[in-house]
Amino acid sequence: TTRSMALAEQAKRVAAEFEFDKDHVQKAVKEFLREMDEGLQKEGTELSQIPTYVTAVPNGTEKGLYMAVDLGGTNFRVCSIQLHGNTTFSLTQSKVAIPRELMVAQTSKELFSFLAKQIENFLKQHHEEHYSSTIKRRETGGQVKEEEIFNLGFTFSFPVQQIGINKGLLMRWTKGFDIADAIGKDVCALLQAEIDELHLPVRVAALVNDTVGTLMARSYTSPGKTGTLLGAIFGTGTNGAYVEKLDKVTKLTQSKDGGIYDKSTGEMIVNTEWGSFDNSLRTLPNTPYDIELDEKSVNPGIQMFEKRVSGMFLGEILRLALVGLLKDPKVPLFRDENSADNDVHSTTQIHQDSPLYKQWGIDTSFLSICAGDTSAGWRMLRQTLDKDYGISAVSAEDAEAVREIAAAVGRRAARLSAVAIAAIVITSGRLDTASSTSGEVSEDDVIDIGVDGSLVEFYPGFEDHVRQALREVEEIGEQGEKRVRIGIAKDGSGVGAALIALVAGSVL
Ligand code: ADP
Secondary structure, three states: OHHHHHHHHHHHHHHHHOOOOHHHHHHHHHHHHHHHHHHHHOOOOOOOOEEOOOOOOOOOOOEEEEEEEEEOOOEEEEEEEEEEOOOOEEEEEEEEEOOHHHHOOOOHHHHHHHHHHHHHHHHHHHOHHHHHHHHHHHHOOOOOOHHHOEEEEEEEOOOEEEEEOOEEEEOOOOOOOOOHHHOOOEHHHHHHHHHHHOOOOEEEEEEEOHHHHHHHHHHHHOOOOOOOOEEEEEOOOEEEEEEEEHHHOHHHHOOOOOOOOOOOOOEEEEEOOHHHOOOOOOOOOOOHHHHHHHHOOOOOOOOOOHHHHOHHHHHHHHHHHHHHHHHOOOOOOOOOHHHOOOHHHOOOEEOOOOHHHOOOOOOOHHHHHHHHOOOHHHHHHHHHHHHHHOEEOOOHHHHHHHHHHHHHHHHHHHHHHHHHHHHHHHHHOOOOOOOOOOOOOOHHHOEEEEEEOHHHHHOOOHHHHHHHHHHHOOOOHHHHHHHEEEEEOOOHHHHHHHHHHHHHHOOO
């Protein structure tokens, strides 16, 4: 019918606005490489390229019992991790909600003594023997031996200026926390002081960023002999940390007050903070929907890469594109044929309170539903529109249009993700050596990448789109793309943090 043809044409037009073709990918990779380089040399650049003081990745043979805690937002997680030394581990954990009043306490002591108390409870519950024997000795004036002390990795997901492997100054609180006296203080020292008051056999050995945890967790569990190159998160936000040659991190190595780190490996893990890649939009796409999303965000002009890639934003981009279509009276989306000038006859109904009309109203999981729906007439998609979004009796043609636009938003996000991955693979130099010249990829030639986050885990075809774009990058091509292995790395703030505590423990 003319209606369905008109609709298909409109959907195609909007989907085309999200095209990010081979040329765009190549240009963006060049820009990413430039910004990486700049970030390694000086402060205040688009890619922050933060030195993490972690100078080695694990190879799966690491052993021992470690602890990890994670203060992320609503919960505080405590775990102990037994590394078996054969790429496997066992993890015991507990989780408590942070009481609201502690998030805005008068003094940081109130919050950190609560955290130490949770560590004590955990030890009593899960490591009772160890706990009581060391506590007893302390109380009777005895010493706790070095090997009896748990090294602990502290994942602290607030902005800190890291100045050592277990030293970082809090820059500002986010996510509803507000405790003035903690600003500018070393959060590891704050936690250690409270742990010491309780005489716990625990040392805060490492301050951990979640992307570094992802990289470490993957490197330990990865099947390959060669260590993992990159840990990347595609969840609420997006970020990556990778293994860099130490002598390229000149802003650290040539600084007088660079802090203490192990120079012997010649490498250091760098936290890119790539969410702010190309904030000045030299190479990033910028549709009317991206512009509107940014203008109405709490931080316009900032995190511009993240705003096109991560779970927090993709649903909203789709929503703005759909609302844009609906505003055009000539576009028949969600309008029945008979109702072109009179909604009364419309079979499709949009509830007046539909999330479609509210900022952040569409969740990124809806894009996954669109991409994963293979049922006849897009039944799943239409059910979701009805159930979750108050849009009832959607026709198959309308669903098809929504599906096409959603797919374009998701595909663009994956191709942008490939830009970051490609630049880091190229920069590593690992493509320049190959032990195998036959078509087969030998285990030694694998370039391993660990990923985490709902988007990469649940969006159907995310990795396929990433790979397609990687092949289109000249320096990578089909041969290079085959060498890239991408694997899910679960639990960076547990086992990953434990592994950082392990490497840190050998330096402290
Ligand atoms: P976090 O990054 O906060 O640790 P997640 O990795 O679970 O947590 O990411 C949460 C984000 O992923 C949210 O923005 C949410 O919209 C998005 N999300 C949740 N489920 C899905 C899904 N099935 N497909 C795509 N995105 C999803």
